[in-house]
Amino acid sequence: MDKTIAFFGAGNLAEAIIAGITRTNVVTKEQVLVANRSDKARLDLIAEKYGVTCKRSKEEMVQEADIIILAMKPKDAGDYLNWLKDYIKPHHIVISVIAGLSIEQMEKTLGEDIPVIRTMPNTSALIGQSATAISKGSNVEPSQLYLAEELFQTVGTTKIVDEAHMHTITAIAGSGPAFFYYMVEAMENAAVEAGLDRDTALELLTQTVIGAGKMLESSGEDPEQLRINITSPSGTTEAGLNQLMENGFDKVIKACVEGARKRSVEITNGQK
Ligand SMILES: NC(=O)C1=CN([C@@H]2O[C@H](COP(=O)(O)OP(=O)(O)OC[C@H]3O[C@@H](n4cnc5c(N)ncnc54)[C@H](OP(=O)(O)O)[C@@H]3O)[C@@H](O)[C@H]2O)C=CC1
Ligand SMILES: O=C(O)[C@@H]1CCC=N1
Numbered sequence: 001m002d003k004t005i006a007f008f009g010a011g012n013l014a015e016a017i018i019a020g021i022t023r024t025n026v027v028t029k030e031q032v033l034v035a036n037r038s039d040k041a042r043l044d045l046i047a048e049k050y051g052v053t054c055k056r057s058k059e060e061m062v063q064e065a066d067i068i069i070l071a072m073k074p075k076d077a078g079d080y081l082n083w084l085k086d087y088i089k090p091h092h093i094v095i096s097v098i099a100g101l102s103i104e105q106m107e108k109t110l111g112e113d114i115p116v117i118r119t120m121p122n123t124s125a126l127i128g129q130s131a132t133a134i135s136k137g138s139n140v141e142p143s144q145l146y147l148a149e150e151l152f153q154t155v156g157t158t159k160i161v162d163e164a165h166m167h168t169i170t171a172i173a174g175s176g177p178a179f180f181y182y183m184v185e186a187m188e189n190a191a192v193e194a195g196l197d198r199d200t201a202l203e204l205l206t207q208t209v210i211g212a213g214k215m216l217e218s219s220g221e222d223p224e225q226l227r228i229n230i231t232s233p234s235g236t237t238e239a240g241l242n243q244l245m246e247n248g249f250d251k252v253i254k255a256c257v258e259g260a261r262k263r264s265v266e267i268t269n270g271q272k
Contacts, residue, residue: 001026001150006061008080009071010036010046010054013097016125017069020155022050023128029053033061037076062087067151070096070106074267077101081109088114093144095151097121099170100267103137103163115140117148120166120174121155130156131173135163167268171260179256184209 005027007014014034022029032052036043047054062068062084072080077098088094088110095117096106106116116137121130132152136145145160152158161169184205191201215226231237 001031001147003027003066003147004031004033004064005067005069005151006033006035006065007069007071008035008058008061008084009069010034010039010042011071011073012123013121013125014069014071015046016123016130017071017097017121017152017155018046018050018052020125020128020130021151022052024154026151026154033064035061037072058083059087062092065092067093067095067147070094070098070101072098074098074100075272078109081106085110090114090139093117093140093147095119095148099174100167100264102268103135105268107137107139113139115144117145118163118166119148119152120170121152122174122177124177125155128155131176132156132158133161133166133169133173134158135161135166167261167264168257170264171257175260180209 007018018032018034021027022032029051030053033056034043034046034052034054035058043054046052056064070077070080090113093115094106094110097119103116103118107114110116117140118135119132121132124130130152134148134152149158187205188198188201192198216223219226231241
């Protein structure tokens with residue numbers, strides 16, 4: 001890809017994407033420019049780890065860049081966009097990974113003539129396993145959307161979606177990995193309480209999650225059927241599932257997804 005990519009934000013998610021795109025050589029390391037706000041040690045670490053360029057001024061970065069990636073927290077996006085609007089040109093493509101920042105909000109500040117793309121990746125980008133949803137703004141050419149897909153396909157799968165669904169997608173796919181980790185933590189703790197050593201519990205749980213994910217991906221069965229296949233009448237799975245059902249698992253998960261989705265809506269509405 002003959003494009004220079006400027007990351008504004010060098011946190012967890014930016015690092016995951018930088019790791020992915022530098023590993024696949026879709027662009028050379030010299031074509032990746034990174035800035036943050038003030039944490040110099042963090043920037044030095046990113047430069048050393050991935051060989052990317054972290055020394056340009058922000059103004060130079062915008063001048064050199066073809067693609068500008070917004071990877072700061074939602075609360076910091078407004079100030080940054082207000083700064084960017086004086087440097088941005090219609091030949092740039094702006095790609096945001098920021099939860100709750102709408103295309104309308106970006107276009108309003110930067111101008112309707114700027115191509116703006118909103119994405120929702122997750123931190124599994126670090127190992128090339130993100131599930132990234134992508135929505136395009138009103139001024140995005142098909143070739144520019146294709147470029148965004150190509151970029152995020154270096155860190156996992158992509159799916160073009162209607163922006164209206166981004167709140168829900170942020171809950172299930174952006175935050176989603178954290179919910180699975182929490183479930184693993186809870187199962188690990190339960191196993192340890194029952195006397196199993198922690199390392200063995202985590203090793204077995206990790207492979208169990210990987211195996212279940214791969215079954216979802218490639219068995220051709222839906223999750224319900226895969227669950228039924230494991231559940232012998234009067235067996236152990238049935239006993240465990242009965243506990244989940246009696247203790248309101250569906251309700252808790254619904255509240256979890258709804259809580260995350262609602263928070264995304266709140267961020268869009270400017271709530272702290
Ligand atoms: N973490 C995740 O799993 C996911 C996060 N996201 C989204 O990604 C974004 C970043 O999240 P995450 O990486 O976790 O956050 P972090 O807090 O880890 O990183 C935020 C980064 O933004 C930088 N920053 C703040 N203001 C500016 C600015 N004006 N110019 C340049 N850089 C700036 C910070 O710099 P400094 O440290 O110097 O202040 C820091 O490097 C969020 O908007 C989040 O919604 C989306 C999907 C998943
Ligand atoms: O927790 C957050 O707000 C960000 C967005 C999705 C994952 N992490």
